[in-house]
Amino acid sequence: MIVGIDLGTTHSLIGVHRAQGGELFPNAHGDLLTPSVVSLDGDTVLVGKPAQDRLVTHPHLSVAAFKRLMGTSHETKLGDRRFRPEELSALVLRSLLADAEAALGERVTEAVISVPAYFTDAQRKATRAAGELAGIKVERLINEPTAAALAYGLRDRAGEGRVLVLDLGGGTFDVSILELFDGVVEVNATAGDNYLGGEDFLELLIKTFCQRNRIELSRLKPVDLAVLRQRMEQFKRALTDERSIDLELKLEGNAFTWSLDEAGFAQLAEPLLQRMRAPIERAMRDAKLKPSDLDDIVLVGGAVRMPMVARLVTRMFGRLPLRHIHPDQAIALGATVAAGLKSRDESLEEVVLTDVCPYTLGTQVAHRVGNQIQAGYFHPIIPRNSVVPVSREDSFYPMHDGQKQVRIDVFQGESPMVEKNIKLGEINVPLTAGQGESGVLVRFTYDINGLLQVEVTETGSGKRHELLIEQNPGLMDDAEIRERLERLQSLKIHPREQQQNLALITRAERVYEEHVAMRSSVQEWIAHFRNTLESQDLARIEQDRKRFATALDELETL
Template structure:
C-alpha cells in the first residue's frame, strides 16, 4: 500500500488514492491535521495535539518547526536526549502511519512525501532518511506546489491552461508555474524561499508585542515564551477572520494586553510581503510569461488565509486568486494522487506528471586573465527549471600541461562564485600522462527523485569515473541511520487508542497553567478523569472524556 504524505512545518497529513479521488485519514483525535510537534514523557513519545500542549507545560521536552533544520547536523535537546530533524520527522511519520494503518486495516510500506519545491539536495535526502527511520520506503518526493496543482488539475479543471500555484505554509514559501493539458501536468518554473512562512509572520507579532511592552524576548523563560507564542498565534488567526483583535496574557507577573487591526498587521508584515514578490517574479521570468498569460492563480498552505496575501497577489496580477481548494489539504490530496500514479491506479492511467530541477547544478572552473589564473567561478551544466529527468554534458580542460589530475567539484546554486553556492561532492580524476590536454567530458544526470549522477570521461582514452551524489556533508550515512533507527525503537509511541486521553490531560494541564483562579477545579477534574482511566471501562472512559472535553471547551 502506497500512501501520500504532506510532512509540513506546522501540520502534517496522510491519505491514499481511491477510484473516486484522494482520501485523507483522521488521527486519534478525529482531526485531519496532525500538529508537527514532538514531546517526550520519559521513554514515551507524544506527537500532535498532546505534544503541542506540552510546548507550554513542558517546553524543555517538546519541540516544533524542526522541518527548517532538515539537511543540517543540528541536534535538538529534549531532556537528556538529542534528536536530529530527520529523527523528529520520523516520529511524526510513525504517528501518521499508525493513523493510516488503523483506517486501512493493513500495513503501509511505501509513501510519496511532499517537500518544498525549493528544498535543497541535502534537505530532500534528509526527508528520505526520515522515511527510512520511520520504517517505510519513500517511493518519490513531490514538490509541494506541484502536488497542490496535481490535485487541482485533476479534480477541478477541464481543458488546458497555465496555473500559478503559490504555497505559503508554516515554514516555507514556494511558487510553481504549471501547464495542464490532455492529462499532463507539466512544470515550467519553480522558485521559493525556504525560510519564509507563517512562523515568520508570528515572529513579527512576537517582536512587536515585546517592543510595545518593553520586554526583552531573550530574557523570557521557556514557559513564558511558549505561552506568548501560543496566544499570539491565536491572535494572528483572529486577525485573519476579523478586522481587529485583542490579546490578553500574563507575563513576568504582569497582566498585559494589545490591540491591533488587520491593516496594522499588514503594515508590520510589509518586509515579508516584499520577500514574497521576489520568487514570484523570478518564476515568471524563468517561464517567460506575462501576467496575462496565466489562466488561474491558486493559493494553498495555511498562511494564505491572511487577507494581506490575497491582496498582494491581486495587486501583482490584477485579478483575484482562487482559494476554493482547502488550503491545508490541497498538498496532501496531490500527494495521494502522486501515490496513486506510482501504484498505477486505473483511474489515473492517462495522467502524466513532469517536474523541474529547482536549482542550477554545475562545477567549479578557473579563468585565465593575462598571466593570472582566477579560480572559484561557477560553471552551470544543468540550469534551474530544466525538466527532469535530464542529462547534459560539457567539456573541461586542465589548467596546465602535464597536469596529473583534475578535481571536478559539484555545486548547486545561482551565484557566479562557487563560495556562495552549496558543494555537493567532488571527483578527483587521474589524467593519463601525455593525454590530459584533450580534456574530460563531464556529464550530469538528474532524475525525478532528486538523484544526481556525475560522470567524468577522459576524452583521449575513454576512461570513465562516476559519482552518485547520495550524501552531503551533515547528512546521515547508512551506518548512522541504522544506529539512530535502533535508538528510536527504544522509544515507545503511545497506543493510538489512548492518545485521546493523553491529549485531554495535557490540554487540561496547559489551561491549569494559564487560569490561576480555576486551578482547584481543574485539579479536581484531572484527578477524577485519571480515576476513570484506572477503571479500564471503555464506555465509562468515553462518557467521561466527552464531559471533560466539553467542560474544557467552556473554560477556553
C-alpha cells in the same frame, strides 16, 4: 497499500485515493490535521495535540518546526536524548501511519510524500530517510505545488493551460508554474524560499509585541516563551477573520495589552510580502511568461488564509486567485492522487508528471586575469528548472602546461561565486602525460529520483571517471540509519486508543500553568478524571471526558 502524506512544518495529514476521490484519515482526536510536534515523556513519545500542549508545560521536552532543519546534521536535545530532524519526522510519520492503519484495517507499506518544490537535494534525501526510519518505503516524492494542481483537478481541465501555484505553508514558500496538456502535468519553472512561511509572520508579531512592551525576548523563561507563542498564534489567526483584535497577556506576573487590526498587521509584514514577490517574479521570468499567459492562479497552504496574501497576488496579476479547496488539505489530497496513480488505481486516468531540477548544478572554474589566476567562480552545467531526467556536458582545460591533474568540484546554487553555493562532492582526475591542451569533458546527469551522476572523460586518452552524488554533507549513511532505527525502537509510542484521554490531561496541565486563579479547580478536575480512567469503564470515561473538555472550554473563554 500506498498512502499519500503531507509532512508539513506545522501540521501533517495522511490519506488514500478511492474510486470517489481522495480520503483523508482523522487522528485519534478526530482531527484531520496532526500538529507536527513531538514531546518526550520518559521513554514514551507523544505526537500531535498532546505534544503541542506540552510545548507550554514541558518546553525542554518538546519540539516543533523541525522540518526547517531537514537536510542538516542538527540535533535537538529532549531530556537526555538527542534527535536528528529525520528521526523527529519519522515519529510524526509513525503517528500518521497508525491513524491510516486504524482506518484501513491493513498495514501500510509504501507512501508518496509531498515536499516543497524548492527543497534541496539534501532535504529530499533526508525526507526519504525519515520514511525509512518510520518503516515505510517512500516510493516517490511529489512537489507540493504539483500535488496541489492534482487536488484541484487541473489535470482534468479541457484543453491546455498554464497554472501558477503559490504554496505558503508554515515554514516554506513555493512557487511553481505548471503546463497541462494531453494528460501531462509539466513543471515549467519553480522558485521559492525555504525559510519563509507562517512561522515568520508569527515571529514578526512576537518581536513587535516584545519591542512595544519593552520585553527582552531572550530573557523569558521557556514556559513564558511557549505561552507567548501560543497566544500570539491565536492572535494571528483571529486577525485573519476579524478587522481588529485586542490581546491581553500575562508574562512573569505582569499584564500586557496590544490592539492591532489586519491593515496594521499587513503594514508590519510588508518586508515579508516583498520577499514573496521575488520568487514569484523569478519563476515568471524563468518560464518567459507574462501575467496574461496564465490561465489560473492557485493558493494553497494554511498561511494563505491571511487576507494580505490574496491582496498581494491580486495586485501582481490583476485577478483573484482560486481558493475553493481547503488550503490545509489541498496538498495532502494531491498526494493521495499521486499515490493512486502509483498504484494504478482504475478510477484514475494515467497522468504523466514531470519535474524540474530546482537548483543550478555546476562546477568551480578559475579565470586568468592579466598575469593572475583567480579561482572560485561557479560554472553552471545544468541550469535550474531543466526538466528531469537531464544530461548536459561541457569541456574544461588545465590552467598550466604540464598540469598532472584537475579537480572537478560539484556545486549546487545560484551564486556566481562557489563559496556561496553548496558543495555536493568532488572528483580528482589525473591527466595523462603529453595530453597537452585536450583537457576533460564533464557530463552531469540528474535523474527523477534526485541522483546526480558526474562523468569526466580525458579527451586525450578517452579514460572515463565517475562520481555518483548520493550523499550530501550532513546526511546519514545506511549504517547510521540502521543505528538510529534501533534507537527509535526503544521508544514507546503512546497507544492510539488512549490518546484522547492523554491529550485532555496534557491540555489541562497547560491550562493549570496559564490560569493561576483557577489552579485549585483544574487540579481537582484532573484528579477526578484520572480516577475515572482507573475504573476502565469506557462509557463512564467518555462521559467524563466530554464534561472535562467542556469545563476547560468554558475556562479558556473567560
